[in-house]
Amino acid sequence: MAPLHAVVVSFPAQGHVNPLMNFAELLGMRGFFITFVTTEWMDERLLKAASKDAAARDRDVAERGLQFRFLSIPDGLPPEHGRTADLGGLLLATQKLGAVLEGVLTKENRSVPPITCIVSDSFLACTAQVAANLGVPRVIFWTCCTAYSIAQTNANFLLSQGYIPVKEDDLKSRDKLITCLPGKIPPVRPTDIVSFYREQHVNEEIYGAFLHESRFQNVGDYVLVNTFEELEGGKEAQLGLSINGCPALAIGPVSLPNFLEGRNSMYSIWKEDKTCLQWLDSQEKGSVLYVSFGSIAVKSEKQLHELALGLEATGYPFLWALRFDIVEGKSVELPEGFRERTRDRALLVSWTHQLQVLSHPSVGGFLTHSGWNSTLEAISLGVPMIGWPYFSDQFINCRFSKDIWKVGLDFEGVDADEYKLVTKEEVKKTMRYMMEGFISKEIRENVSILKEAATKAVTEGGSSYVNFNRFVEDMQNMSK
C-alpha cells in the first residue's frame, strides 16, 4: 500500500519553517511521505545556512529513513524585497500563491503517492482553495500559542465589537479584558493581540491582509497547535479553534521530541556559530545570560547601546546572538570599548543553535523578544525569561509568561509602547531580578515544573503524544 502523503506548506519565515519542519519529521517517522513546500527565497536561505546543496539535503533525509521531497515556489516578489523585513508585504505576496502551489502539486509525478492531506501554516489562507480543489483535507497548523490563535481567528469579530484597531490613547479600552472569545483561555487585552492591529501600525493593506487570513484560519478539517495542554487550559482551550466539530489538538512543543532524542532538528536561516557550546562549557552552572531576539526583531542603535551597557553593568557572563541586521538599515556598532571591556565574560555570535544553548547547564536566564518558538523552547528547557516584545504575537507571549505562567519578567511600559527606550539601569535591575533573589527563585521553580510537564506531554502517554497519535490515526482512517 502507498504511504500516506502529507503536503506541509510553511509561511516563509524562521519561526514558521522550524516548527513545521519538526512536525513534518515527526510525521515522516510515522511512515508518511512528506512534500515540504516553502518559497524559493526561504529554501535558498536554509540550504545556504546549512552549507548544503539540495542533493546533499535529500541524501541526509533519506539516510535517516525519511521519505521527503522538498518543493519551493517563487513568492512573486522582486529580489531586492526585504521579505521578513517587510512581513506585511510578504504576507500579501503569499496570499496570491494558490495557483502556483496547486500547479506544482498537480504536476504528474508517478514516484509520489496520492496526497492524503495538506498541512497548512495558519498564515497561508491560499491553501484553503488548493485543498478544496484537490479534494483533500486541510489541516491548519498554528505556530502560535492557543490564546493568540483564538484571538487572531476571531479578528473580524473583535473588529465588529470595537476592540480593534486598538485605540492607543484610550487607556480604558486598550486594556479592557476580552472575555467573549471561545475556548478556555485567560482573558486577553486588545494590546495582547497582534501588533498589526494597533493604531500606530495600522497600514490599511496589511491590516486587511491579517483580517483576510483570519477568515481561513480555522476553516478546514483539522487544527493543530504547537503548544501543550498543561500550559494552555487543557483540551477545552484548543476547542476555541474548532468550528463545526473539526478536531483541534495541542501537539507541541514539536521540536522537543526530536531534540530529546538527539536528532537536533533545527532549520535555521542563519549560519549557526559552533563555538558557543564550548564557551558555555567553560562557564559556571546557571551563571550565563543568553540574549537573542529571534530572526526578525530590530532595535534602534541607541537602544542597542543601552542594552550593551546594561549587560556590561550586570557583571554576569553573557552569550549574545547579535544578528548583523539587528539595527534596521545600519551595521551594528556597539559602545566604544564594550567588546574589550567584556571580552573575558562575554561571547557575541550572530546565530546559535538555540535549543542546545537553552539546554546547557551554564545558562541561567534568557532575554528574549518573546517569539512563540523561543518562549516555548525556554519553557520546555526550564529557562526563566525576560520578555522584550517587538511585534506580532510577542506581546501576548510576554504577558502570559509573566502574569499567567509566572516564568518570566518584562521591562515596564514596553507593552504599551514598544518604542520605549529601556535604559541600562532597567536592564541591569531586571537581569538581577531574573538571576538572583526571591523573584528569581519563584520563576525558576515555576519554569522547572513546566519543563517537566512539557517533557511529559511529548513522551509516550503524554497529552501531545496522544493527540499526535490521534491525528495520525484520523489521517489513516480518512484515507481509507
Ligand code: UDP
Ligand atoms: N533561533 C536560533 N538561534 C538564534 C536565534 C533564534 O536557532 O540565535 C531560533 C529559535 O530557536 C526559534 C526561532 O529561531 O526556534 C525563532 O522563532 P521565534 O518564534 O522565537 O521568533 P521569530 O524569529 O519568528 O521572531
